[in-house]
Amino acid sequence: MNIKLNLQYDGTEYHGWQIQKNGVTVQETVKNAVEKVTGENVTLIGCGRTDAGVHAENYICNFHTSASIPPDKYPYALNAALPSDIVCFGACEAQDDFDAARSAVKKRYVYRILNREFPDAILCRYAWHCRHSLDTEKMHEAAAAFLGEHDFIGFASSGFSVKTTVREIYSLDVTRKDDLITVDITGNGFLYNMVRIITGTLVSVGGGKLDPADMADIIASRDRERAGITAPAKGLCLKEVYYR
Amino acid sequence: MNIKLNLQYDGTEYHGWQIQKNGVTVQETVKNAVEKVTGENVTLIGCGRTDAGVHAENYICNFHTSASIPPDKYPYALNAALPSDIVCFGACEAQDDFDAARSAVKKRYVYRILNREFPDAILCRYAWHCRHSLDTEKMHEAAAAFLGEHDFIGFASSGFSVKTTVREIYSLDVTRKDDLITVDITGNGFLYNMVRIITGTLVSVGGGKLDPADMADIIASRDRERAGITAPAKGLCLKEVYYR
Numbered sequence: 001m002n003i004k005l006n007l008q009y010d011g012t013e014y015h016g017w018q019i020q021k022n023g024v025t026v027q028e029t030v031k032n033a034v035e036k037v038t039g040e041n042v043t044l045i046g047c048g049r050t051d052a053g054v055h056a057e058n059y060i061c062n063f064h065t066s067a068s069i070p071p072d073k074y075p076y077a078l079n080a081a082l083p084s085d086i087v088c089f090g091a092c093e094a095q096d097d098f099d100a101a102r103s104a105v106k107k108r109y110v111y112r113i114l115n116r117e118f119p120d121a122i123l124c125r126y127a128w129h130c131r132h133s134l135d136t137e138k139m140h141e142a143a144a145a146f147l148g149e150h151d152f153i154g155f156a157s158s159g160f161s162v163k164t165t166v167r168e169i170y171s172l173d174v175t176r177k178d179d180l181i182t183v184d185i186t187g188n189g190f191l192y193n194m195v196r197i198i199t200g201t202l203v204s205v206g207g208g209k210l211d212p213a214d215m216a217d218i219i220a221s222r223d224r225e226r227a228g229i230t231a232p233a234k235g236l237c238l239k240e241v242y243y244r
Numbered sequence: 245m246n247i248k249l250n251l252q253y254d255g256t257e258y259h260g261w262q263i264q265k266n267g268v269t270v271q272e273t274v275k276n277a278v279e280k281v282t283g284e285n286v287t288l289i290g291c292g293r294t295d296a297g298v299h300a301e302n303y304i305c306n307f308h309t310s311a312s313i314p315p316d317k318y319p320y321a322l323n324a325a326l327p328s329d330i331v332c333f334g335a336c337e338a339q340d341d342f343d344a345a346r347s348a349v350k351k352r353y354v355y356r357i358l359n360r361e362f363p364d365a366i367l368c369r370y371a372w373h374c375r376h377s378l379d380t381e382k383m384h385e386a387a388a389a390f391l392g393e394h395d396f397i398g399f400a401s402s403g404f405s406v407k408t409t410v411r412e413i414y415s416l417d418v419t420r421k422d423d424l425i426t427v428d429i430t431g432n433g434f435l436y437n438m439v440r441i442i443t444g445t446l447v448s449v450g451g452g453k454l455d456p457a458d459m460a461d462i463i464a465s466r467d468r469e470r471a472g473i474t475a476p477a478k479g480l481c482l483k484e485v486y487y488r
Contacts, residue, residue, distance in 0.1 A: 008366075009365045010366050075362060079362065084363065084365070084368040085365050085366075085368065086365055087362055087364060088362075118323065118333040119323065119328065119331050120252065120331060121254045121299075121328070121331045122252075122254050122299070122329075122370070124329065124331075
């Protein structure tokens with residue numbers, strides 16, 4: 001049976017999704033819980049890597065098992081075995097060829113920026129505190145240049161190999177509610193640190209260091225040096241993964 | 245100079261406000277920061293004790309100093325010396341006889357309850373997860389019995405000495421927004437664990453274990469056994485302290 005899980009997690013205490021030697025990861029923690037519940041060794045396939053400190057509201061993963069547990073019982077059994085900062089809130093049987101990574105066609109991320117004089121004792125875990133005033137109108141204007149298909153190599157950190165650095169952005173919205181600015185982005189896929197670099201670039205625009213009118217040119221230059229900084233991980237949250 | 249500070253904190257990692265031997269407290273952490281900034285030994289007076297795990301949105305404290313730092317510079321200097329889960333967002337010079345504890349005339353607390361099937365990976369730090377369905381109409385009905393002046397000894401944990409156990413509740417509202425129930429209470433003061441025991445009692449009402457019609461009688465009985473459980477600390481937040 002191919003089991004698909006929906007997870008929510010607070011990434012603050014984890015070294016990202018993917019299992020690694022130096023530190024506890026979400027994948028390892030969930031894998032251990034699944035193995036405890038099923039009594040089997042499993043391969044846990046995640047919908048993608050999230051960096052250390054990044055959160056997820058609806059992360060999708062799957063595993064194959066011969067355990068006879070009814071799929072809808074997994075959330076209860078797993079939550080009893082998981083720490084409180086990782087929650088399984090859904091499980092179902094997927095088609096046999098469903099693969100949380102390869103079957104994904106679209107992802108939505110949200111980045112939160114706290115834009116005010118003083119930081120926040122709670123949001124410090126879930127948002128980037130920018131003290132200087134940001135012009136969200138300009139950020140919104142700059143966002144339009146990212147829409148559509150582009151080679152985003154200038155908006156990626158090195159260190160991961162991919163077949164192509166071309167990605168398509170379906171939507172990119174910048175909105176403000178009181179002191180909180182939200183960058184909401186949906187695309188067919190994202191390069192390593194791409195959402196965080198796009199956010200860092202939009203913050204440069206909002207702070208007046210970059211001009212919205214130059215954005216198309218900066219993207220076309222494919223030059224990492226011309227884009228903004230990589231925004232901190234803690235502000236980023238994977239909201240949704242879409243499958244065919 | 246008598247300096248009054250406004251603090252916000254995430255109480256998760258602290259053993260409450262008041263300095264104690266077994267564990268790091270908010271008072272100790274802020275006192276150390278103030279002493280680092282002023283270069284003096286200070287007595288830091290807080291508006292009240294908050295328990296381990298309880299949060300505060302606007303906690304008031306004060307200290308006397310002969311340092312010549314302009315009051316409005318304290319937030320910047322203190323935040324540089326404080327961990328990210330404690331934020332100073334305001335400071336001013338208070339009258340010489342201002343005492344954050346003794347001058348307080350009214351306090352407002354908010355308790356949050358997440359009422360749904362599965363827990364939340366982020367709210368697990370800031371709300372009490374109640375899986376069984378709660379009837380907020382009944383909770384609202386029961387809340388009315390708490391208004392006014394009562395001897396609340398039946399809604400207090402033992403372990404603290406006070407002159408009187410009579411307190412006055414000015415308002416107590418129970419509201420629901422989606423899965424989140426908020427208990428919002430304002431009074432002239434609260435006994436040890438009083439807000440948490442009132443909340444635990446309202447949850448018993450919401451779950452059908454207690455009848456709203458019996459609430460006045462339960463309060464009048466002054467019997468701790470007849471009230472509900474002490475709701476967990478993490479759902480509680482001190483919202484505001486009022487001074488004359």
